Amino acid sequence: MDEIARQIEPLIPGLRRYAFALTRDHEAADDLVQDCLERVVSRWHLRRRDGDLRAWVYTIQRNLFVNEYHRRRRRGVAVALEDACVPPVAPGQSQAVELGEVMAALDGLPEEQKSILLLVGVEELTYQETAGVLGLPLGTVMSRLSRARARLRALLEPERAMPLRRVK
Amino acid sequence: MSDPTPIGEDDLQAFIDGRLGEDRLAAVEAWLADHPQRARDIGRERAQRDALRAALAAKAAEPIPARLRIASIRASRRSRLTLVLRNLVAGLALVTLGAGGGWLARGDARSVTAPATQVTRDAVAAHRIFAVEVAHPVEVPAREEAHLLRWLSKRLGRELAAPDLAEFGFHLVGGRLLPAEADAAAQLMYEDAGGRRLTVYVRAGAPGETAFRFWQDGAVASFVWLDQGYGFAVSAEAGRDQLLPIAETVYNALDGKSANAGDVKS
Numbered sequence: 329m330d331e332i333a334r335q336i337e338p339l340i341p342g343l344r345r346y347a348f349a350l351t352r353d354h355e356a357a358d359d360l361v362q363d364c365l366e367r368v369v370s371r372w373h374l375r376r377r378d379g380d381l382r383a384w385v386y387t388i389q390r391n392l393f394v395n396e397y398h399r400r401r402r403r404g405v406a407v408a409l410e411d412a413c414v415p416p417v418a419p420g421q422s423q424a425v426e427l428g429e430v431m432a433a434l435d436g437l438p439e440e441q442k443s444i445l446l447l448v449g450v451e452e453l454t455y456q457e458t459a460g461v462l463g464l465p466l467g468t469v470m471s472r473l474s475r476a477r478a479r480l481r482a483l484l485e486p487e488r489a490m491p492l493r494r495v496k
Numbered sequence: 497m498s499d500p501t502p503i504g505e506d507d508l509q510a511f512i513d514g515r516l517g518e519d520r521l522a523a524v525e526a527w528l529a530d531h532p533q534r535a536r537d538i539g540r541e542r543a544q545r546d547a548l549r550a551a552l553a554a555k556a557a558e559p560i561p562a563r564l565r566i567a568s569i570r571a572s573r574r575s576r577l578t579l580v581l582r583n584l585v586a587g588l589a590l591v592t593l594g595a596g597g598g599w600l601a602r603g604d605a606r607s608v609t610a611p612a613t614q615v616t617r618d619a620v621a622a623h624r625i626f627a628v629e630v631a632h633p634v635e636v637p638a639r640e641e642a643h644l645l646r647w648l649s650k651r652l653g654r655e656l657a658a659p660d661l662a663e664f665g666f667h668l669v670g671g672r673l674l675p676a677e678a679d680a681a682a683q684l685m686y687e688d689a690g691g692r693r694l695t696v697y698v699r700a701g702a703p704g705e706t707a708f709r710f711w712q713d714g715a716v717a718s719f720v721w722l723d724q725g726y727g728f729a730v731s732a733e734a735g736r737d738q739l740l741p742i743a744e745t746v747y748n749a750l751d752g753k754s755a756n757a758g759d760v761k762s
Contacts, residue, residue, distance in 0.1 A: 330566070330567075332566050333565070333566035333567065336566055337560070337565065337566060340560045340564055341555075341556040341557070341558070341560060342556060344555060344556065344558070344560065344564075345552050345555040345556040348552070348555045349552055349555075358561055358563070358564065361564055362563060362564060362569070365564060365566065365569045366569055369566065369569050369570060426547075427547055427550055427551040428551070429547075430544055430547040430548050430551055431548075431551050431552075433544075434548065445545075445548065446548070448509075448513060449513070449545040449548055449549060450548055450549050450552055455506075455509075455510075455515075467506075470505055470506040470509055471505055473509050474505045474508070474509055477509070477512065477541040477544070477545070478537070478541075480541070480544055481537060481540050481541055481544060484540075484544060485540075
């Protein structure tokens, strides 16, 4: 197996998960990952050899999403929300957060907050890596992470979410 | 508590993520014990982080599609690049105008294309369709030039002149109105003595302002620019150097006309 494949393929499951969480569409997610991988291959010689490969690849994918896919979505192309790969949850789990609910709440956040929650909480990038992907100083990442989590929590708490959802 | 540093947001976040060292962990736990409200919130945020991870776990567990293997990416790269360059018209791929520099959009990304990209695609497509037309290359012929320009000006909301391209050997054949999504576009067609055709495309509803951009799509070359809410393109089967002075002449002939949309001559 060649060097790029050896180093990059282990990242693909995570890249697909991140792409899916952003696009909420399986096909669009794989398109995004494919675009990302093409860039990785074509710019392989440009990567910093002493740098963090994972952060570099996630940065490419995130920028692609922000620059294009995100814009497409804002312009109203249908996104198959019902097509989420959320496993069914048994009803009556009052304590546990329902999985479908948390995805729906995530959808309600701006892209940067989404990415912060996903990169740190799901992809398990270090805070430093996350700062690199988002192009923010470390301290800013920490406060935005704090804000994003508080926002998600508010969306998932009915008593606080009410005013946010009211449409008049 | 061995670490006297005050507890910060960053500690609480690292606590949620289980990334605290032992000393700091003890300090944060002690702090949380004194702040039950905050402790409750932190507990929920941790559960939500876990829920998010669980909701997405199935995606990462899927086998990766063959098309995403690096070997497939390598194999398709060359053909894709060729395809991308060849299929400008089909809207397969264009460089967008983001400040960060272009990247190659792909797939059926019709709706994501930036205004100049759209103008290019539409202009080149219109050129290809009508430049080869023998029986009906234009809707209104050049002998009705005044009527043609009045009509197109009205529909575009902008005074449209027919640039004089005689010095390049091209004379006006006529023009037509074209749809451009929700807006109107006009195509003026020129022809030289050898029967070679050149089109000038003007489209409303193209916000932004750009310098000249050159596109080569197969044999068809275009110069495209955006100005004052309109997109412009000059296309012909010509080389870059040959087309550039023509495009400049067209630019000068059409420049600043949009401000006079209100007083279109009738």
